[in-house]
Amino acid sequence: MTEESMDIDMSMPTNTVEEFLRMERMPHIWCPGCGIGTTVNCFAHALETSGLDLKKVSIVSGIGCTGRVAGYLKLDSFHTTHGRALPFATGLKLANPDLKVVVYSGDGDLTAIGGNHFIHAARRNVDMTVILINNFIYGMTGGQVAPTTPIGATASTTPYGNFEEPFNLPYLAESCGAVYVARWTAYHVRHATKAIKDALRKRGFSFVEILAPCPTLYSRRNRLGDGLDQMKFYRDNSEVKNDADTKTVGLSFQGKVIVGKFVDKDKPTYLDSMNAFYAQKFGDKYSPYKG
Amino acid sequence: MKADPKGVMAGAFFIDGDHACAEGAIAAGCRFVAGYPITPSTEVVERIAERFPLIGGMFIQMEDEIASSIAIQGAVWGGKKAMTVTSGPGFSLMMEHIGLAAMTETPCVFVDVQRGGPSTGLPTLPGQGDMMQARWGSHGDYGIIALCPNSPQESFDLTIKAFNLAEQYRIPVLLMLDECVGHMTERVVVPPAEEIEITPRRYWEGPKEGFLLFKAAPDRVPPMVKAGDGFNVHVTGLTHDERGYPVMTAPAQEKLVRRLVDKIRLNSEAIIEYREDQTAGADIVIVSYGITSRVAIPAIEQARREGAKVGHLRLITAWPFPAKRIRELSGHVSCFVVPEINYGQMVREVERCVAGRTRVERVSHGGGSVHNPKDIYAKIMSCGKEERR
Structure with missing residues (x-):
């Protein structure tokens, strides 16, 4: 036993992420074995070591199981409408560029009903971090098919199996202009934490996809076992491939999961571009927009 | 400030x-x-x-x-x-x-x-x-x-x-x-x-x-x-x-x-904000808003020239609706005329406030242009005739 660990006061067990959470709202609504809470833990750890002024961090969620994340974090938090976290976040960030704006929502919310906003927020390169929890179905409403459901997987609205081509989200994000794109799973807690931290540091539209088990509605219906079985699946079937061509990282039903940091580049943000453009256009008459 | x-x-x-x-x-x-x-x-x-x-x-x-x-x-x-x-x-x-x-x-x-x-x-x-x-x-x-x-x-x-x-x-x-x-x-x-x-x-x-x-x-x-x-x-x-x-x-x-x-x-x-013109003692009150409140003016003026006692209440706030004022006016007004470029929306509020105490007439127009003031004038005059009977 080291000196350090001897100093821990065991009479007051604390979790270092507690200070980032609204503990008065616990217990949370997520099912046993759900991966969303794990990702929140990663996010809290990323915040803890990010050096960010937490007063200036805002979190915006849409609707759904992941949409509830905003409400559990002790930050300025906005639980908006279904699919519209990104345009809300765009308004928030552009109104006050000093804020670090994080969008934290699910696959259905951000890429089905919110798909149009996703591609445009990435295109504009608005400075924000998007954390997308992909559990392959709509959880809150009972396990319906999503634009991320793999071909062959069943969902409550595809009882015979899904035949629609799903999105390859890293490829979508990169092709629309994201400056940072990574994918991890709820099994890869250290990698996911690091990816979130990197994304938070990035200027521009940064995107982290985290695959998370939904034992209640996805795993059970597809006879994939419980949350732990799904974590074992991630452990055994993930391949870390940093800088992989995002075209090649699409997901199939229980197939190989390519994880890693795929994109990390720099380009002017929306506000950088606007200020540079108008400064050139108007010269001294223009004061750079600062919110 | x-x-x-x-x-x-x-x-x-x-x-x-x-x-x-x-x-x-x-x-x-x-x-x-x-x-x-x-x-x-x-x-x-x-x-x-x-x-x-x-x-x-x-x-x-x-x-x-x-x-x-x-x-x-x-x-x-x-x-x-x-x-x-x-x-x-x-x-x-x-x-x-x-x-x-x-x-x-x-x-x-x-x-x-x-x-x-x-x-x-x-x-x-x-x-x-x-x-x-x-x-x-x-x-x-x-x-x-x-x-x-x-x-x-x-x-x-x-x-x-x-x-x-x-x-x-x-x-x-x-x-x-x-x-x-x-x-x-x-x-x-x-x-x-x-x-x-x-x-x-x-x-x-x-x-x-x-x-x-x-x-x-x-x-x-x-x-x-x-x-x-x-x-x-x-x-x-x-x-x-x-x-x-x-x-x-x-x-x-x-x-x-x-x-x-x-x-x-x-x-x-x-x-609530509205404008009133000659509503005190009016027999007929036009309730209007937006462009229709201006299209109604020639109709009101023509009717007045012919002796009709016509008042005009123009809504500035459609919502909340001036229910209390409409109720007050319904005590002495014999007919409300509500021209609007729809088939009857704000008129339903007037009807609700009047609660059957007096007549409410709509002058509907489906859109695409403003009313012909003659249509509003005709409605005012038909109300007046009913009243005189």
């Missing part, structure tokens, strides 16, 4: 109602506008886009009206006064976010320059068919304020008023222009900044400790803060308690939603 002189383009101008609306927003302190092009409202955002870069404003053309109507709410929580602008089809898309703004008590302004509907309808031609949608368009119950200018000057004045009411009551305020008012060009006087009264946001000035974002003042309006000030606010469209935390119970719903309704209902006498 007074307007920020940086934005106020004081002077007399010959501009249309859409441009006047843009100038009103700027004078009111609006520095964030999100919009999506749609006729006949686009001129508002075009002028904003031209004016904003040099006065520190942020205009963004969003990917659709849904995005526009929530980007402004993000901007409000970021500390800006914000507005979006649209017409019928876009207004339909914005309904969910009018509800969000009502539920989260986010002060902001929605401008709807009405055209003929339903659906794509008559993109370049007038209508007044969105009046009930303005009141009831989003699902659930909530109070709302909607204003109806009838000239470019009033478009300027009422845009400022819309922003002031939004801040006063922490509510979305709807400015209901119609295509004619939006595209009509007239003299508009923009007063100097020191003559423009602005309602500042009701920011909380007390201690952070124990602050509750949804704990209302006696007027039922809670104080505001903005993101980044260290309050760790939670804002949700779910039914919530005074902390803003979701509570899924009937008592929580009763407490919150009743207050959202009451804060307008119980303050309605302070909010």
Whole structure:
């Protein structure tokens, strides 16, 4: 036993992420074995070591199981409408560029009903971090098919199996202009934490996809076992491939999961571009927009 | 407080109602506008886009009206006064976010320059068919304020008023222009900044400790803060308690939603504005708003020349509706005549207030043009004849 660990006061067990959470709202609504809470833990750890002024961090969620994340974090938090976290976040960030704006929502919310906003927020390169929890179905409403459901997987609205081509989200994000794109799973807690931290540091539209088990509605219906079985699946079937061509990282039903940091580049943000453009256009008459 | 002189383009101008609306927003302190092009409202955002870069404003053309109507709410929580602008089809898309703004008590302004509907309808031609949608368009119950200018000057004045009411009551305020008012060009006087009264946001000035974002003042309006000030606010469209935390119970719903309704209902006498002309002793009263209030004037004057005792009540606030005044007038008026460019919307409010005590006649017009004043005149005269019988 080291000196350090001897100093821990065991009479007051604390979790270092507690200070980032609204503990008065616990217990949370997520099912046993759900991966969303794990990702929140990663996010809290990323915040803890990010050096960010937490007063200036805002979190915006849409609707759904992941949409509830905003409400559990002790930050300025906005639980908006279904699919519209990104345009809300765009308004928030552009109104006050000093804020670090994080969008934290699910696959259905951000890429089905919110798909149009996703591609445009990435295109504009608005400075924000998007954390997308992909559990392959709509959880809150009972396990319906999503634009991320793999071909062959069943969902409550595809009882015979899904035949629609799903999105390859890293490829979508990169092709629309994201400056940072990574994918991890709820099994890869250290990698996911690091990816979130990197994304938070990035200027521009940064995107982290985290695959998370939904034992209640996805795993059970597809006879994939419980949350732990799904974590074992991630452990055994993930391949870390940093800088992989995002075209090649699409997901199939229980197939190989390519994880890693795929994109990390720099380009002017929306506000950088606007200020540079108008400064050139108007010269001294223009004061750079600062919110 | 007074307007920020940086934005106020004081002077007399010959501009249309859409441009006047843009100038009103700027004078009111609006520095964030999100919009999506749609006729006949686009001129508002075009002028904003031209004016904003040099006065520190942020205009963004969003990917659709849904995005526009929530980007402004993000901007409000970021500390800006914000507005979006649209017409019928876009207004339909914005309904969910009018509800969000009502539920989260986010002060902001929605401008709807009405055209003929339903659906794509008559993109370049007038209508007044969105009046009930303005009141009831989003699902659930909530109070709302909607204003109806009838000239470019009033478009300027009422845009400022819309922003002031939004801040006063922490509510979305709807400015209901119609295509004619939006595209009509007239003299508009923009007063100097020191003559423009602005309602500042009701920011909380007390201690952070124990602050509750949804704990209302006696007027039922809670104080505001903005993101980044260290309050760790939670804002949700779910039914919530005074902390803003979701509570899924009937008592929580009763407490919150009743207050959202009451804060307008119980303050309605302070909010309601209308203009009256010769209503005292009138037999017949025309109730109108927007462009139709001007089209009605030649009809009223002609009827008066022929001896009819005709009064005119023009709505400035369509919502809340001046129910008390209509009820009072129904004591001596024999007939209300309600011309509007729809098949009967605000007339239903008149009927509700009159409650069968006197006649209510509609002069309907489906849209695409204004009324022929002769139709309004004919209705007035037919009411008069009934009365004399």
